Amino acid sequence: MSEPLFTLIKVGAAVGMGMNIAGLLGWVERKQSAVMQDRIGANRASILGFTVLGLFHPLADLIKMVTKEDFVPPRGMRLWHWTAPALSLACSLLCLAALPYGDVLVWGGRAHSLQPVPLNAGLLFVLAMLSLGVHGVVMAGWSSGSAYANLGGLRAAAQMISYEVSLLVTLAAPLYVYGTLDLAQAVRWQAHPLLGPIPAWGIFLQPLAFILFLTAGAAETKRAPFDLPEGESEIVGYFVEYSGMKFGMFLTNDFIESIVLAGMTTALFLGGWHLPGLWRLGLPQAAAALVGVAVFFAKMLAVLFLLMQIRWTLPRFRFDQLLALGWKNLLPLAMLNFLLTAWGTFLLR
Amino acid sequence: MSAPESLGRHPVRAVRRPEMGFKERVYLVEVWRGLRITFRHLLVNLYRHARRAAGWAGLPGAVTIQYPDDPAVVAKRARTRHRLLKREDGTPRCVACMLCETVCPAKCIQIVSSESPEVMIEKRPKSFQIDLGLCVFCGYCVEACPEDAIRMDTGQVEMASFSREGMLWKMPDLLGERSRPQ
Numbered sequence: 392m393s394e395p396l397f398t399l400i401k402v403g404a405a406v407g408m409g410m411n412i413a414g415l416l417g418w419v420e421r422k423q424s425a426v427m428q429d430r431i432g433a434n435r436a437s438i439l440g441f442t443v444l445g446l447f448h449p450l451a452d453l454i455k456m457v458t459k460e461d462f463v464p465p466r467g468m469r470l471w472h473w474t475a476p477a478l479s480l481a482c483s484l485l486c487l488a489a490l491p492y493g494d495v496l497v498w499g500g501r502a503h504s505l506q507p508v509p510l511n512a513g514l515l516f517v518l519a520m521l522s523l524g525v526h527g528v529v530m531a532g533w534s535s536g537s538a539y540a541n542l543g544g545l546r547a548a549a550q551m552i553s554y555e556v557s558l559l560v561t562l563a564a565p566l567y568v569y570g571t572l573d574l575a576q577a578v579r580w581q582a583h584p585l586l587g588p589i590p591a592w593g594i595f596l597q598p599l600a601f602i603l604f605l606t607a608g609a610a611e612t613k614r615a616p617f618d619l620p621e622g623e624s625e626i627v628g629y630f631v632e633y634s635g636m637k638f639g640m641f642l643t644n645d646f647i648e649s650i651v652l653a654g655m656t657t658a659l660f661l662g663g664w665h666l667p668g669l670w671r672l673g674l675p676q677a678a679a680a681l682v683g684v685a686v687f688f689a690k691m692l693a694v695l696f697l698l699m700q701i702r703w704t705l706p707r708f709r710f711d712q713l714l715a716l717g718w719k720n721l722l723p724l725a726m727l728n729f730l731l732t733a734w735g736t737f738l739l740r
Numbered sequence: 741m742s743a744p745e746s747l748g749r750h751p752v753r754a755v756r757r758p759e760m761g762f763k764e765r766v767y768l769v770e771v772w773r774g775l776r777i778t779f780r781h782l783l784v785n786l787y788r789h790a791r792r793a794a795g796w797a798g799l800p801g802a803v804t805i806q807y808p809d810d811p812a813v814v815a816k817r818a819r820t821r822h823r824l825l826k827r828e829d830g831t832p833r834c835v836a837c838m839l840c841e842t843v844c845p846a847k848c849i850q851i852v853s854s855e856s857p858e859v860m861i862e863k864r865p866k867s868f869q870i871d872l873g874l875c876v877f878c879g880y881c882v883e884a885c886p887e888d889a890i891r892m893d894t895g896q897v898e899m900a901s902f903s904r905e906g907m908l909w910k911m912p913d914l915l916g917e918r919s920r921p922q
Contacts, residue, residue, distance in 0.1 A: 423782065425802070426781075426782055426785045426786060426789070426801070426802075427778045427779075427781045427782040427785070428781070429781065429785060429801075429802050429803050429804075430802050430803070430804050431802045431804040431806070602768070700775060700778060700779065700782070701771070701775065703778065704771075704774045704775050704777075704778045705771060705774060
């Protein structure tokens with residue numbers, strides 16, 4: 392198989408995976424919140440009498456969104472109103488292509504990387520794309536021609552840019568340890584043994600960075616308890632003037648950003664595709680690589696599950712609390728963590 | 741801020757707002773405690789759902805009542821649709837004293853009285869109808885009745901109709917001789 396074609400298939404699979412998991416996350420969100428609140432959750436959408444635990448609800452949502460009126464406010468800017476959700480979604484979908492889903496697969500005498508786009512600065516690429524997402528948000532607020540949407544957009548931008556600083560400084564410490572910006576290299580580094588059976592996963596080496604990263608990441612991707620930019624039905628956010636599938640794109644974008652965050656957490660802190668003791672089974676190389684992909688997905692879904700549980704457990708922050716947490720707590724802690732890491736590695740070397 | 745011990749004869753108690761200690765300020769401990777509660781609910785409910793799905797007996801995993809599929813659950817003391825009671829010989833207990841009609845704030849009860857054939861009873865209702873489209877379910881008619889002839893204990897809450905006539909409950913409907921107005 393030619394290399395460009397294989398890359399195309401990989402990127403297509405990554406994006407398709409992202410879209411499908413995003414759709415399923417809508418179902419997971421409904422059902423998980425229902426079960427933990429002693430409810431049943433959406434279970435009425437049926438095809439020929441089959442409800443399958445409410446799994447058809449994302450489908451019904453999609454039909455609703457596609458068939459709804461696509462409204463552009465008369466005072467809004469048509470072009471940018473249309474561009475904003477596309478830009479948001481495109482940025483987060485591009486991130487999916489840079490995640491390291493698996494190790495190298497040797498097939499037909501040639502080595503293929505299972506990372507859709509193997510970049511030697513993949514981490515920078517993902518972070519850059521996540522920060523470009525701010526543009527879509529501000530654009531949506533500005534082009535709606537509504538003061539409320541505009542304020543919502545500015546609020547969202549303030550939040551996302553604030554937490555981006557913390558996110559970057561937090562990541563400095565594990566990157567210093569791994570010594571690479573390549574996500575696949577970072578995963579390979581984590582496969583080293585640390586203490587007996589414990590591998591050198593980022594969560595064991597950098598527990599503080601793990602917590603800080605999850606917190607800042609949840610704020611960066613606008614997930615609860617930091618969902619002030621959206622605020623479902625309570626706060627007027629940047630997409631008040633959006634309806635139909637354009638609104639649906641913002642919604643999907645949110646889920647895909649969550650998936651990217653979970654993938655990054657898996658790659659940087661949970662050892663990516665690495666499973667301790669897998670090499671003992673003596674699987675053929677191709678099979679081991681594919682099992683690695685499954686392991687990566689299992690870890691990613693576990694992180695998504697945890698994020699969802701946190702989302703339905705914690706109350707939303709106030710905006711001043713949110714900014715105070717970002718600038719006064721997360722950023723100093725991240726810097727401290729980096730300093731400690733630097734000193735620790737200096738002393739241990 | 742200190743409150744005065746007493747204000748005249750009414751003692752004043754100052755309620756101090758609970759202050760956040762170090763543990764609450766760090767918040768991670770509190771997050772962990774919250775997650776423990778939600779995870780416990782999630783796992784216990786999932787286990788109960790699974791048990792039920794497997795056909796074993798056990799507590800339900802949710803408190804949801806799926807109303808149109810399952811019957812509505814109404815408290816025993818809830819004021820629901822009226823009924824008229826009968827004497828032992830099968831005639832209505834109502835003596836057409838008009839107390840319920842008088843006390844009704846919604847003016848939804850209409851009684852037409854006639855002479856009773858029995859010696860000891862002066863009147864009986866020729867017709868007794870309640871417009872449930874007007875009724876506010878206050879229960880005053882039940883309280884006013886000296887004969888215990890009307891009660892609101894049927895537990896029935898499904899009275900909706902597509903016509904106004906369908907909301908007029910006449911004597912056979914209220915006595916239970918017909919299930920609902922025709």
